[in-house]
Amino acid sequence: MREIAATFDPSLSARVLERRPLRYTAGADPAVDRPAHVRAGSSLVWVGSRLAVVQDDALFLALVAPRHDLVGAVALPAPGGVRQFDDARGNQREKLDLEAAFVHAGRLIALGSGATAERCRVVVVDLERGGRTRVVDARALYDRLRADAWFCATELNVEGAVIVGEALRVFQRGNGAALGGRAASDATADLPLAEVLAFLDAGGAGPAPAPRDVVRYRLGALAGVSLGFTDAAAQGERVLYVAAAEDSPNAVEDGPVAGMVLGALDEDRARHAVVLDGERPLAVKAEGIAIDPDRPDRAFLVTDPDDPSAPSELVVVELQGF
Numbered sequence: 001m002r003e004i005a006a007t008f009d010p011s012l013s014a015r016v017l018e019r020r021p022l023r024y025t026a027g028a029d030p031a032v033d034r035p036a037h038v039r040a041g042s043s044l045v046w047v048g049s050r051l052a053v054v055q056d057d058a059l060f061l062a063l064v065a066p067r068h069d070l071v072g073a074v075a076l077p078a079p080g081g082v083r084q085f086d087d088a089r090g091n092q093r094e095k096l097d098l099e100a101a102f103v104h105a106g107r108l109i110a111l112g113s114g115a116t117a118e119r120c121r122v123v124v125v126d127l128e129r130g131g132r133t134r135v136v137d138a139r140a141l142y143d144r145l146r147a148d149a150w151f152c153a154t155e156l157n158v159e160g161a162v163i164v165g166e167a168l169r170v171f172q173r174g175n176g177a178a179l180g181g182r183a184a185s186d187a188t189a190d191l192p193l194a195e196v197l198a199f200l201d202a203g204g205a206g207p208a209p210a211p212r213d214v215v216r217y218r219l220g221a222l223a224g225v226s227l228g229f230t231d232a233a234a235q236g237e238r239v240l241y242v243a244a245a246e247d248s249p250n251a252v253e254d255g256p257v258a259g260m261v262l263g264a265l266d267e268d269r270a271r272h273a274v275v276l277d278g279e280r281p282l283a284v285k286a287e288g289i290a291i292d293p294d295r296p297d298r299a300f301l302v303t304d305p306d307d308p309s310a311p312s313e314l315v316v317v318e319l320q321g322f
Contacts, residue, residue, distance in 0.1 A: 001150050003216040006227075006263060006270035013320035014262040014299075016277040021311040022053065022062060022302075024071050032075045033083040037311035038062045041302030043101040043160070043231055044288030047108060047127060051290055053302050053312065054101045054110045057092070059083035061108070061125065064314060066300060074131050076123060086308045096121050096135075099287070100161040100231070102168065103127075104193070109200065111170070114142040114156040124200055136200050140208035141191075145170070151189045151214045154179035159287070160232040162239055167212075168193045169239065173228040174219075175248050186217045186229050186243075188265075217270055219243050222281065223258035230287045232265075235296065239265045240322065242289045242301060243272065254306045257285045262299065264322050275301075275317060286315060297322075 022038035035058070042056035050072075053062035059076040060083060075083065085095035097119040098110040106128040112119040120142040126132040146156045151172055160171030167190035174186035189211035199206050219227035222245035232241040241263050248255035259281030263272025275282040288302035301315040 001214065001216070003218065004268065004270050005218045006220055006272055008220070008261075009271035009273060009321070011321045012262075012264070012271060012273035013318075014273045014275045015318045016275065016282055016315055017298075017318050018316040019277075020069070020314045022064065022071050022314055023311055024062070024073050026073070033078065033081055034058075034060060034073055034075065035084065035308075038071065039084070039308055039312065040287075040304045040306070041312035042099045042287045042304055043110065044233075044290040044300060044302045045101050045103050045108065046290055046293065047103060051300060051302075051314070052101070052103075052108055053288065054098045055312075056097045056099055056113075056287075056304065057085045057095050057308070059096070066314065066316075074125070076125075077133055077135055084308070088308070094118060096123065098123060099157075099159050100170065102161045102163055104163065104197070111158055111161055112138075112142075114145065114158050122200060122204075134203075136204045138200070138204045138208075140204060141196075141199060144208045144210055145172075145189065148189065148211050148214060150216060151187045151211055153182045153185040153187075155184065159228075159230050160241065162232045162234050163193060164190070164234065164239065166193055167191060168196050169232070170211075171229040171232050171241070173230065174226070175228045175246065186219055186227075187214060188217070189214045219261075219270070219272075221245065222261065222274065225258040227261060230285065231289045233289045233291050233299070235291050235322070238322075240289060240291065240299070241265060241270075241272075242275075242286050244285045244287075246285055257283055259283055260286050260301075262289070262317065262319070262322075273321075282315070284313070
C-alpha cells in the first residue's frame with residue numbers, strides 16, 4: 001500500500017485562455033427531453049476530431065467541435081423518455097451519475113460514480129455502429145472497488161478513468177463523509193483492461209476484475225478546502241489530473257467551489273498548480289480534462305455549474321512545465 005502527498009510546484013502553470021458556454025447548435029428538443037445547453041460536464045474524451053462531453057445529470061453525449069463552435073448531441077437510452085435529472089423534477093436519485101469515461105477500440109465507455117446503487121451502471125456506446133448503446137449493471141465491479149478499503153476509505157465516488165498501458169486506472173474522489181472513524185481519501189487503482197472489457201461484454205454477469213496497485217493521494221487544500229480528483233487524461237506515459245476544492249458534505253451533495261488545480265502524476269510523486277483565470281483561481285468546478293493532440297501545451301476542461309439552468313463551459317488552458 002502506497003500513499004503520495006501532492007505538492008504545489010511553482011514550475012508549473014495553468015492559465016485560462018478562453019471560456020465558451022456549451023449550447024447545442026440545434027437548440028432544445030422537448031421530444032427527447034433535451035435542453036438547449038449542455039447541463040453538467042462530468043468527463044471529457046476525444047472521439048476523432050471532436051470532444052465528447054459526458055454529463056452526470058442528463059442522458060446525452062455532447063459532441064463538441066472545439067475549433068468550429070459546433071455542439072451536437074447523442075441521446076442515450078432513457079426509460080420513459082426522461083433524460084434530465086434534478087431536484088426540481090424530484091428525480092435526482094434516479095440518475096446514472098456518469099462521471100468518468102474512456103475510449104477504446106471504437107467504443108466510448110462511461111462509468112457511473114458508484115456512490116449509490118443506481119450509479120453502479122456503465123454505458124457502452126459503439127461509435128462504429130451508429131452509436132448503438134448498452135447500459136450494463138456493473139454492481140459486481142463497483143463492489144470490488146468498494147471492498148478495497150485502501151481505495152475506498154468511506155464512500156465510493158469514481159470520478160476519472162484513463163488507459164495506462166494494459167490497465168484501466170480509475171480515480172476515487174475523496175469527498176465522502178467520514179465513516180467508522182475513517183476519513184475519506186483520494187486514490188487510484190489499476191484494473192486489467194482486458195478483464196474490464198470482458199466483464200462489460202458479458203453484461204456484468206461474469207467475474208469482476210479486482211483492483212491492483214492501489215495508491216492513495218493526499219492532494220492538500222486550496223483556500224482551506226480539501227482538494228479531490230475530478231478527472232484525468234493521458235499525456236504519453238504521464239497522467240494529468242484535475243482536482244476541485246469543493247466544500248461538499250459527502251459524495252452525493254454539491255458544495256461551493258474555492259478553485260481548481262491541474263497536476264501531473266509520476267511514478268512516485270504528484271505535482272500541481274492552481275488553475276488561474278486572470279489573476280484569480282478558476283472558481284468553478286471542472287470535471288473533465290482532455291489534452292489538445294495538436295498542442296500538448298494546451299488542455300481543454302469542461303465545467304459542471306451544478307445549476308440546471310446554466311450551461312457548462314469549455315475552458316481552454318495554457319500549460320507550462322507539464
